[in-house]
Amino acid sequence: MSVPRVRLYSRPGCHLCDDARVVIARVCADLGEEFDEVDIDSDPELLERYGEEIPVTLVDGAQHDFWRVDEGRLRAALAG
Known part of the structure; x- marks a missing residue:
């Protein structure tokens, strides 16, 4: 099983996360890519690191965006 190139760090009840998910899903579907989503509330380290920046988007393991997805x-x- 391959690792998705795009990861979304999010948390429940986050309207910006909902918006980001829509954009990411659309782009990934158009380009034949997959994405996964991780609830930062389930991991204390992620919560500490990204708590004020969610949603955070990673591409190929590197932080790409936060708060909004362009x-x-x-x-x-x-x-690219």
């Missing part, structure tokens, strides 16, 4: 920028990162 669709064009995400597409470019995945295509």
Whole structure:
């Protein structure tokens, strides 16, 4: 099983996370990529690191965006 190139760090009840999920799902579907999502509330280290920045998007393991996902920028990162 391959590791998705895109990861979304989120938490329940976060409206920015809901918005980010829609953009990420659309871009990944268009480009044939997969993404996964991790609830930072389930991991104390993630909560400490990303608690004030969620949603956080990682591409290929590196932080790409936080708070908002720029669709064009995400597409470019995945295509490049």
